[in-house]
Amino acid sequence: MHLLTSFILAVGILSSAQAALSGYAPVPATCPGTPLVRNATGISTSESSYISARAPLASAALGAWLKKVNSAFSTTNLPAVALTTSGGGYRSLLTGAGVIQALDSRDSNVGTSGLYQGLTYQAGLSGGGWLLSSFAGNNYPTISNLETTLWTTAFAESLLVPDNLEVGGAYTQISADVLAKNAAGYPPTIVDVYGRLLAYQLLKGPDGGVAIQLSSITGFSNFTSHNVPFPIITxxxxxxxxxxCTPPNNTVIYEFSPYEFGSFDSGVNAFTQTKYLGTSLSNGSPTKATCETNYDNLGYILGTSSDVFDELCFTFPLVADVPGILANISAILAQTHTLTFMDEYAIYPNPFYKYNHSTLVQAQSELTLVDGGESHQNNPLFPLIQPARSVDVILVNDNSADTSGNFPDGSEIYQTYMQAQLAGLTKMPVIPPSATFLSEGLNQRPTFFGCNDTSKITIVYLPNYNYTFPSGESTEKVEYLPSETSGMIANGGEVATMGGNAMFPTCLACAIAKKTGDTLPAACTSCFSTFCYN
Structure with a gap:
């Protein structure tokens, strides 16, 4: 019997019993006593409290790292440092993992080790969002731990490959999860199935970490102890x-954090509590006696951030005509409804429906969200360049596939610079066009932007480059041999250290410490000459 035919029959037989046991479906809950929607006049009180508690820990760790690099660095008035990981599927996840490993004192012993402990924020989108979700959703283990206990096997037997669908019985349980969401009154889309397939590879726990919501990260020990940077997915x-059916370059950029979902962009200018995503709201108030929880399933959110199915556009084919894994995804959905092009999107009940401050979306009952890089801003910078967040330095790990070899050419971060100018976000430093990146080789080595302007954030650009492994893998590559997984992660460590360049940790420290305004070690003069753009 054909795999797809037998699968559909199995779903039909098992769905009703297993759907009742699923932990994926949204469930009614008592509404909180605090407002569910607020104006985006600043960060939330919850985030502010976290950052206030995180700041002294991050500052102490950053100071210790600076002193380790060069004892002449001052440790007073230290800046807030963030890390971003771009989109780019497994290529970005693995490269970004290597970058984290090289910054993490728990997991490496190189010149950059210890800087991760000094970070205040961390953001990811698409493949970078997978990395951040796997890291945060498993309570921030080391990259080595994730590699050996989860990723190596999961990526070698990727559930995005049709021949692997029944590994561990995952597909039957995933179908039950999706049917349970439908039974709860929330019609699923491609993103529900896709997100569950990814979650099995990224999250630990029964049924691919089905019990893990984004909001549940707030109860994890490394978060409650403020030992980790505050996570944001776009x-x-x-x-x-x-x-x-696809977003323009100036589309609204939404951000998900453990506390809130929303956007600082004009036209939305509001946030809602992440825990209660899925609740029916009108002008910020619930329309029912109860609110909904579980809609912020972490698998669904990481699937949302990497949803590129909108590129099928209005020509979305019939199930029989869909190739590869999408045929199997479509088969599950066909159990609940007739597919349309709307199944290409991650659907969220609009929390800003009829909300006065959200003029752009207040008439929409639903939000249709897609990949965070679909606006050609493949680095999740917008949340961190907001005046509401006092970020001083951002390490930008760009793993975009802009060139024929699947390496970045600077066009994604340039697009963010252009959109930041249009949005009046003046903290973004000047970024040159891709032609400059290519002609000056800025896409093949670290570069510091904003070095000499105290009104700007300093951006440390860390592009993917094949130092020790052919890291220009296609974004469409969804299965990695164990040797490929380890090779990509190791190469990511080289991206963070500029191929093990002995002077780079000092120069990186110079870029960060320059924000203090204090006297810098003499070595910084040469560093700035080498790495600062303009």
Missing amino acids: STNVETSTGV
Whole structure:
């Protein structure tokens, strides 16, 4: 019997019993006593409290790292440092993992080790969002731990490959999860199945970590002890009601954090509590006696941030015509409804429906979200360049596939610079166009932007480059041999250290410490000459 046919029959037989046992479906809960929607006049009180408690720990760790690099560095008035990991599928996840490993004093012993402990924020989108979700959703183990206990096997037997669908019986349980969501009154889309398939590879625990919500990270020990940077995952919006199916470059950028979902962008300018995503709201108030929880399933959110199925657009084919894994995903959905092009999107009940401050989306009952890099801003910088967040330095690990060899060419971060100018976000330093990146080789080595302007954030650009492994893997590559997984991670460590360059940790420290305004070691003069753009 054909695999797809037998699978559909199995779903039909098992769905009703197993769906009742699923922990994926949203469930009613008592509404909180605090407002569910607020204006985006700053960061939330919860985030502010976290950052206040995190700051002294991050500052102490950053100071210790600076002193380790060069004892002449001052440790007073230290800046807030963030790390971002771009989109790019498993290529970005693995490269970004290597970058984290090289910064993490628990997991490496190189010149950059210890800087991760000094970070205040961490952001990811798409493949970078997978990395951040796997890291945070498993309570921030080391990269080595994730590699050996989860990723090596999961990536070698990726559930995004049709021949692997029944590994561990995952597909039957995933179908039950999706049917349970439908039974709860929330019609699933491709992103539900896709997110569950990814979660089995990224999250530990029964049924691919089905019990892990983004909001549940707030109860994890490394978060409650403020030992880790505050996590943010980004996505973008498509206004399908206007007759488009992919986002323009100036689309709204939404951010998910353990506390809130929303956007600082004009037209939305509001946030809601992440825990209660899925609740029906009107002008910020619940329309029912109860609110909903579990809609912020972490697998669904990491699937949202990497949803590129909108590129199928209005020509979304019939199930029989869909190739590869999408045929199997579509088969599950066909158990609940007739598929349309709307199944290409991650659907969220609009928390800003009829909310006065959200003029762009207040008439929409639903938000249709897609990959965070679909607006050609593949680095999740917008949340961190907001004036509401006092970030001083951002390490930008860009693993975009802009060139024919699947390496970055600077066009993604340049697009962010251009959109930041249009949005009046003046903290973004000047970024040159891709032609400059290519002609000056800025896409093949670290570069510091904003070195000499105290009004700007300093960006330390860390592009993917094949130092020790052919790291320009296609974004469409969804299965990695164990040797490929380890090779990609190791090469990511080289990206963080500039191929093990003996002077780079000092120069990285110079870029960060320059924000203090204090006297710097003499070695910084040469560093700035080498790495600072303009």
